Amino acid sequence: MRKALLALALLLVLVPVAQADSIMPGFGSVPTGWVTDRYQPASFSNVGVYEGRTDVLGIGISSNDRLAGRAAAFQSTFYNTQGMQYALTGGAGAFLTADLFIPELWADGAYGAVRTDIWGVLSDATDARSGYPIIGFTNYGGDARYRYWDYMGDGGWTNVSTPVGYDAWTNFGILFTGSSVVYSINGT
Known part of the structure; x- marks a missing residue:
């Protein structure tokens, strides 16, 4: 069984807005409040x-x-994307953040393809889905890399040039500005 490990980020993150409010829930009470998104993972605790x-x-x-x-x-x-979701409410200045521990073994896709992301779901004034900001790590289909989903542009993955840090925690962030999102890796 492969495991992807996330932890709540306890970092001061500088963002380009006057006030950013982290809306990410803590993981102390997992799985309380979390529901299946697409397909139930084998374990979530x-x-x-x-x-x-x-x-x-x-x-x-x-x-x-x-x-x-x-x-x-x-x-x-x-349904190959397996995970859980947690309903959150936020507006301009809302910030999702989580840390991912990336073991050295994930550098080589020959040991198994890995994809793990933090997702947000945006809704418009009528409560219709208007975007899915996603940022994370993968070694699937090429070199290990960070990437984000360009939901406002062409709707595809954009690889990030930031070198992957192995055997270390990486912080991923998604800031909603009110009209767009700003992605960050380790605060930048």
Whole structure:
């Protein structure tokens, strides 16, 4: 079973707005309040202390849940993205942030493809979905890299030139300015 580990960021993040309010929930009470998004991961729990952090979220993906192993209703690549979501409310200045520990082993896709992201969901004044800001790490289909989803432009992935830090925590952030989003990696 592969695990992607996230922890709530406890960092001072400088952002280009007067006030930024972190709306990311803590992981101390996981899974309370979290619901399945697309497909239930094999495990989703607070693993306690990991790599010097407390209240660390552990997400496990099992090979038993691959496309061929899922029930007929989930026989689509759409459900290859497995995770949980938490309903949040925020406006201009709202900031999602989480830390991801990236082990050295993830540098080489030959040891298994990895993709792990932090997602936001934007809604317009009528409560219709208007965007999905996403930032994260992958080694799928090429070199290991950070990337973000360009939901406002062409709607594709944009690779980031920031070198991946291995055997270390990486902070990902999504700031909603009121009219766009600003992505950050380790505060920049």
